[in-house]
Amino acid sequence: MSEQINKKSVKYIGVMVCIIGALLAFIGGVQTGNAVDIWNILAGMAFAAIGGLVAAIGGHLLNLYK
Numbered sequence: 001m002s003e004q005i006n007k008k009s010v011k012y013i014g015v016m017v018c019i020i021g022a023l024l025a026f027i028g029g030v031q032t033g034n035a036v037d038i039w040n041i042l043a044g045m046a047f048a049a050i051g052g053l054v055a056a057i058g059g060h061l062l063n064l065y066k
Helices: 007-033 038-062
Strands: none
């Protein structure tokens, strides 16, 4: 079983994961900016943190095969 990983498709998946993470972080920032109580602030900060982690995973996928 000599299957090869297509490097180009891994890079495209990494780009898509980065874009999804950036959108999650943007939604978290908007939710934090429009917050009226502490729970909305915490939820927005959690969205932003999760978005940052997802974008970091996408960045690692981009740099996996050079």
